[in-house]
Amino acid sequence: xxxxxxxxxxxxxxxxxxxxxxxxxxxxxxxxxxxxxxxxxxxxxxxxxxxxxxxxxxxxxxxxxxxxxxxxxxxxxxxxxxxxxxxxxxxxxxxxxxxxxxxxxxxxxxxxxxxxxxxxxxxxxxxxxxxxxxxxxxxxxxxxxxxxxxxxxxxxxxxxxxxxxxxxxxxxxxxxxxxxxxxxxxxxxxxxxxxxxxxxxxxxxxxxxxxxxxxxxxxxx
Amino acid sequence: xxxxxxxxxxxxxxxxxxxxxxxxxxxxxxxxxxxxxxxxxxxxxxxxxxxxxxxxxxxxxxxxxxxxxxxxxxxxxxxxxxxxxxxxxxxxxxxxxxxxxxxxxxxxxxxxxxxxxxxxxxxxxxxxxxxxxxxxxxxxxxxxxxxxxxxxxxxxxxxxxxxxxxxxxxxxxxxxxxxxxxxxxxxxxxxxxxxxxxxxxxxxxxxxxxxxxxxxxxxxx
DNA sequence: TTCTTTCAGTGACAATGTCACGTATGGTAT
DNA sequence: ATACCATACGTGACATTGTCACTGAAAGAA
Numbered sequence: 001x002x003x004x005x006x007x008x009x010x011x012x013x014x015x016x017x018x019x020x021x022x023x024x025x026x027x028x029x030x031x032x033x034x035x036x037x038x039x040x041x042x043x044x045x046x047x048x049x050x051x052x053x054x055x056x057x058x059x060x061x062x063x064x065x066x067x068x069x070x071x072x073x074x075x076x077x078x079x080x081x082x083x084x085x086x087x088x089x090x091x092x093x094x095x096x097x098x099x100x101x102x103x104x105x106x107x108x109x110x111x112x113x114x115x116x117x118x119x120x121x122x123x124x125x126x127x128x129x130x131x132x133x134x135x136x137x138x139x140x141x142x143x144x145x146x147x148x149x150x151x152x153x154x155x156x157x158x159x160x161x162x163x164x165x166x167x168x169x170x171x172x173x174x175x176x177x178x179x180x181x182x183x184x185x186x187x188x189x190x191x192x193x194x195x196x197x198x199x200x201x202x203x204x205x206x207x208x209x210x211x212x213x214x215x216x217x218x219x220x221x
Numbered sequence: 222x223x224x225x226x227x228x229x230x231x232x233x234x235x236x237x238x239x240x241x242x243x244x245x246x247x248x249x250x251x252x253x254x255x256x257x258x259x260x261x262x263x264x265x266x267x268x269x270x271x272x273x274x275x276x277x278x279x280x281x282x283x284x285x286x287x288x289x290x291x292x293x294x295x296x297x298x299x300x301x302x303x304x305x306x307x308x309x310x311x312x313x314x315x316x317x318x319x320x321x322x323x324x325x326x327x328x329x330x331x332x333x334x335x336x337x338x339x340x341x342x343x344x345x346x347x348x349x350x351x352x353x354x355x356x357x358x359x360x361x362x363x364x365x366x367x368x369x370x371x372x373x374x375x376x377x378x379x380x381x382x383x384x385x386x387x388x389x390x391x392x393x394x395x396x397x398x399x400x401x402x403x404x405x406x407x408x409x410x411x412x413x414x415x416x417x418x419x420x421x422x423x424x425x426x427x428x429x430x431x432x433x434x435x436x437x438x439x440x441x442x
Numbered sequence: 443t444t445c446t447t448t449c450a451g452t453g454a455c456a457a458t459g460t461c462a463c464g465t466a467t468g469g470t471a472t
Numbered sequence: 473a474t475a476c477c478a479t480a481c482g483t484g485a486c487a488t489t490g491t492c493a494c495t496g497a498a499a500g501a502a
Contacts, residue, residue: 060359060362060363060366062363062366062367066366066367068362068366070359070362092355092356092359093356093359093360093363094359117341120338120341120344123341123344123345123348124344126348127344127347127348127351130348130351130352130355131351133355134313134351134354134355134358135313135314137355137358137359137362138281138291138313138314138315138358139314140362141281141289141291141358141361141362141365142281142283142314144362144365144366145281145283145287145289145365145402146283146287148488148489149488149489172448172449172450173449173450174448174449174450181366182489182490183489183490183491184449184450185450185451185452185489185490185491185492186488186489186490186491188449188450188451188452189451189452189489191450192450192451202450203498204448204449204450204497204498204499205448205449205450205498205499369457369458370457370458393479393480393481394480394481395479395480395481403458403459404458404459404460405480405481406458406459406460406461406481406482406483407457407458407459407460409480409481409482409483410458410482410483413482423481424467425466425467425468425479425480425481426467426468426479426480426481
């Protein structure tokens with residue numbers, strides 16, 4: 001039962017017996033279908049979420065429906081946004097949705113808060129997670145400000161390929177566009193170019209990576 | 222002497238007598254001219270910096286010299302980047318420069334680390350500061366991804382006006398461009414437009430805001 | 443099959459970024 | 473004052489990216 005807690009929470013072994021039991025007793029586990037919105041800009045956060053299985057996407061969106069993906073949360077990872085937002089009720093203006101059918105454990109807000117206040121290791125963990133994601137977002141901003149679309153697209157293809165551990169990506173231009181915060185047409189145009197350059201091979205809902213060396217080189221300019 | 226510590230460090234009154242004394246004893250105070258680079262991407266951080274007087278700009282830059290400002294640190298504010306980077310040696314890829322002649326106090330790295338480990342309030346403060354700046358950066362990213370230049374420029378003019386508490390900004394198009402992460406020509410073009418719309422009045426190195434209501438409305442779209 | 447939905451392709455145009463200049467302004471040296 | 477110089481600004485041409493309004497193509501449902 002608590003194997004995944006050990007795997008997800010580096011501070012697990014530093015908790016007292018009581019703290020561990022408290023966690024186990026209050027932990028809620030939910031299943032969500034792919035595409036469920038776990039958290040939407042401005043709503044209350046229920047607690048700290050741990051992805052037992054599946055995957056989630058953290059993103060920001062504008063009123064007119066544009067989006068950009070900040071980062072993803074994979075199995076056994078903790079959603080620190082929920083951790084952070086409860087600390088000082090800072091509203092980050094972000095949203096989170098599942099990208100696959102997912103099983104998610106929730107540590108209730110007040111429980112995590114208690115652990116965070118009592119236990120140094122928990123607080124350390126919280127800080128490190130926030131700092132790490134902060135670092136991720138700054139990297140993203142860098143990409144956005146300093147790189148051209150070709151670089152960003154090749155980078156996206158590589159990381160999508162790593163995500164699904166395959167050179168064949170079952171993904172639409174639309175999804176890529178949302179990840180990158182651009183328009184589908186732009187993605188289509190560039191992918192077309194990539195295809196004539198023999199970097200990828202395209203078909204409906206599918207992109208096959210032919211030359212990942214070249215893409216990698218490109219993405220790092 | 223330690224008045225500014227009280228003002229800058231919310232946890233000051235929660236420190237023990239010994240801790241306070243330790244801080245005072247090890248505190249280093251330096252003066253820097255306007256334009257000094259306090260921290261550059263990848264260098265070691267000396268410690269936690271507190272701006273006693275003056276102002277600093279936190280930014281990221283690319284190899285080919287493009288920049289974008291993340292946020293500013295004003296008098297009596299603490300540079301939490303240095304705080305964060307020492308926690309886990311996360312490299313944020315940022316740089317910091319003074320924007321005015323500044324007096325800066327530095328809490329040595331190991332001292333802050335010690336306080337942070339020992340004292341719950343210090344750790345809380347660190348976390349809150351990181352979360353707050355994180356929130357700022359996400360806001361910036363939102364602006365960058367979802368807003369057009371007109372909106373971002375009007376927003377910049379408003380915030381510059383608030384910074385110097387005047388409707389007359391002594392600032393060049395170049396500086397504004399660097400803040401916004403765009404090119405000077407783009408700023409020049411738009412300012413020209415703003416001028417013909419009677420929003421601002423331009424002269425060399427100076428921008429006078431004529432209609433801040435309109436600018437404000439614009440910046441919030 | 444036919445219908446329908448989703449995905450992709452395309453041309454025209456707008457906004458922004460880049461480049462290569464030219465021009466204006468204010469300070470400094472003589 | 474005059475000439476000179478550095479810095480700031482203006483501008484046109486063009487490249488890249490974003491937006492819009494479509495059309496066409498593929499895959500699943502009726």
